[in-house]
Amino acid sequence: xxxxxxxxxxxxxxxxxxxxxxxxxxxxxxxxxxxxxxxxxxxxxxxxxxxxxxxxxxxxxxxxxxxxxxxxxxxxxxxxxxxxxxxxxxxxxxxxxxxxxxxxxxxxxxxxxxxxxxxxxxxxxxxxxxxxxxxxxxxxxxxxxxxxxxxxxxxxxxxxxxxxxxxxxxxxxxxxxxxxxxxxxxxxxxxxxxxxxxxxxxxxxxxxxxxxxxxxxxxxxxxxxxxxxxxxxxxxxxxxxxxxxxxxxxxxxxxxxxxxxxxxxxxxxxxxxxxxxxxxxxxxxxxxxxxxxxxxxxxxxxxxxxxxxxxx
Numbered sequence: 001x002x003x004x005x006x007x008x009x010x011x012x013x014x015x016x017x018x019x020x021x022x023x024x025x026x027x028x029x030x031x032x033x034x035x036x037x038x039x040x041x042x043x044x045x046x047x048x049x050x051x052x053x054x055x056x057x058x059x060x061x062x063x064x065x066x067x068x069x070x071x072x073x074x075x076x077x078x079x080x081x082x083x084x085x086x087x088x089x090x091x092x093x094x095x096x097x098x099x100x101x102x103x104x105x106x107x108x109x110x111x112x113x114x115x116x117x118x119x120x121x122x123x124x125x126x127x128x129x130x131x132x133x134x135x136x137x138x139x140x141x142x143x144x145x146x147x148x149x150x151x152x153x154x155x156x157x158x159x160x161x162x163x164x165x166x167x168x169x170x171x172x173x174x175x176x177x178x179x180x181x182x183x184x185x186x187x188x189x190x191x192x193x194x195x196x197x198x199x200x201x202x203x204x205x206x207x208x209x210x211x212x213x214x215x216x217x218x219x220x221x222x223x224x225x226x227x228x229x230x231x232x233x234x235x236x237x238x239x240x241x242x243x244x245x246x247x248x249x250x251x252x253x254x255x256x257x258x259x260x261x262x263x264x265x266x267x268x269x270x271x272x273x274x275x276x277x278x279x280x281x282x283x284x285x286x287x288x289x290x291x292x293x294x295x296x297x298x299x300x301x302x303x304x305x306x307x308x309x310x311x312x
Contacts, residue, residue, distance in 0.1 A: 039126035039307040044139045058110040069151040072244045076154040079240050091204040093278035097299040099253050101287045129254030136181040146172040172246045174235040175220030185210035198275035262312040
């Protein structure tokens with residue numbers, strides 16, 4: 001059996017799987033002190049020129065130093081633990097909390113890199129989100145920002161068993177749907193999803209669409225794939241092995257996280273909180289590789305994680 005073909009089949013399948021976790025755990029929420037001012041995540045289209053320049057500089061420096069690629073590797077390493085993949089019985093309730101930590105770790109890395117590279121200056125970068133409900137095109141800041149980097153990627157055989165990781169030299173590729181403006185998820189869809197009263201229903205619906213659909217629509221299909229490149233059938237956003245290579249990934253997940261934070265606010269204000277958190281227990285609640293710093297209950301309040309949104 002051709003292992004390369006099996007890897008390719010999984011790679012081009014995109015974000016369409018299901019698996020799940022259902023045990024319960026009770027832990028105290030993570031409390032962080034001295035994190036003022038909170039990092040503010042803004043709409044990417046509302047950044048001023050200085051904020052845009054700092055963000056691009058931070059990304060370029062982190063890519064050059066290899067720090068950005070380290071975070072990309074984690075997504076392939078743990079991809080079967082953080083997405084709902086086809087063939088399994090349950091929704092993966094780690095999807096939202098794991099990616100919440102992932103975004104925090106990106107911001108911490110960007111700020112650390114900038115402080116090291118420009119000592120004496122203060123930085124408090126919050127990664128912007130892409131509000132595709134209302135901004136119906138790929139953000140102009142990232143339209144032509146398609147960086148290259150050397151990155152370690154974990155691969156799997158046809159049974160989902162890990163193979164030895166490999167080093168790839170990649171430049172971000174993107175083939176957005178020509179009808180992107182009309183096909184991106186709408187506010188009506190998000191309003192419907194926000195109407196669910198249990199976390200299980202909410203995360204299930206949010207991951208299937210808009211999460212999966214935005215990945216597919218922005219990554220797209222490569223019209224002229226290189227037959228010698230196992231990742232070349234699609235754009236990077238449409239391939240869970242390598243999707244965080246594209247800076248658009250973080251903007252998309254920032255928006256998903258913002259929607260989740262808004263839903264959490266609705267649940268608290270309505271008093272309907274009984275089923276508002278994931279049902280995870282034991283090792284399933286551990287946000288690997290950032291445990292014991294983060295377990296799922298320690299991801300429930302964004303302010304305790306050091307950030308806020310300009311709009312919820």
